[in-house]
Amino acid sequence: MSVHDVIKDASIIVAILNLVVSVAVASSSALSGRQKILQILVIWAIPIVGGVLLGLFMLTQRGNVPRTGYPSERSEDVSQIWSGLHPPDQKH
Structure with missing residues (x-):
């Protein structure tokens, strides 16, 4: 196997x-579009470094980060959607 083949395979x-x-x-729901x-x-x-480090980061965050700003169950009630201005349990 030549060096060229090793580089190509790598x-x-x-x-x-x-x-x-x-x-x-x-496909992560925990990250914003910009992130x-x-x-x-x-x-x-x-x-190499970017793929490995961010791959490990995605694995460690898997299932730990809830979706931000929305209730855990889908609801048609507009009043349950959190705009991010006030926490869901706080009165406006």
Whole structure:
């Protein structure tokens, strides 16, 4: 196996890792749109370190972070949606 083949295989593995972590970041409900974009940029700008570190971060945050600003169950009642200006239990 030549050095060229090793580099090609390593590049394919890093690209697959970055793609998997990018999809995990993009589908996360705990991150804002801006956070998703910045983290995906880090993943691809710093391929190995970015992918590994943010992949580990996504694994550690999995299931621990509730969706922010919305009740845990879907409701059609507009008064139950939290706009972020006041906590849900606080009177306006």
